[in-house]
Amino acid sequence: ETGVTQTPRHLVMGMTNKKSLKCEQHLGHNAMYWYKQSAKKPLELMFVYSLEERVENNSVPSRFSPECPNSSHLFLHLHTLQPEDSALYLCASSQDKGGYYGYTFGSGTRLTVV
């Protein structure tokens, strides 16, 4: 399978639940990213991993916990979320952290917190 694959596509969770978002790429890319896209707001970069090491964490609340077990997989673990965390969560990957060649995005997970 090519490209960046995100699962699940849709997720509804209660505020006390624990869930995980999964991202997988088989492009041989070295960097992976989590973005949050909320209605009427700019794209928010959440986390950056380069060669499986977290290199950026943009003041994201601790209820979001990323994990990068290898260069092909990236997870976002969610617990005790708030309704304002409802958004489209996008995963991306790139050959290099600088994105000289651009990023490849997944289709996203639409998260609804109830």
Next chain:
Amino acid sequence: GDSVTQMEGPVTLSEEAFLTINCTYTATGYPSLFWYVQYPGEGLQLLLKATKADDKGSNKGFEATYRKETTSFHLEKGSVQVSDSAVYFCALSDRDFQKLVFGTGTRLLVSP
């Protein structure tokens, strides 16, 4: 830091009209420039890119030229279709800070 400014939308056009979506940037180095498109319910897809001054990126009838003198990368298409309705994001590769910087996006609505 580096930044990207896009025209606010929505841009509303009739089918077969000419499209321009403006994008200007501020950068200290020599970034690569990109246009991404996001269709409803989907992630962002790379539409075209240019890596140096005067380069023209093109794809699916869309074009953009890297203009260093005006720090611009405007997106154009000669004849839009209803299927082009989407949100378009301009972006630059900020190599000093080593990440992609996105504009806020411009929604395009094309009516038959």
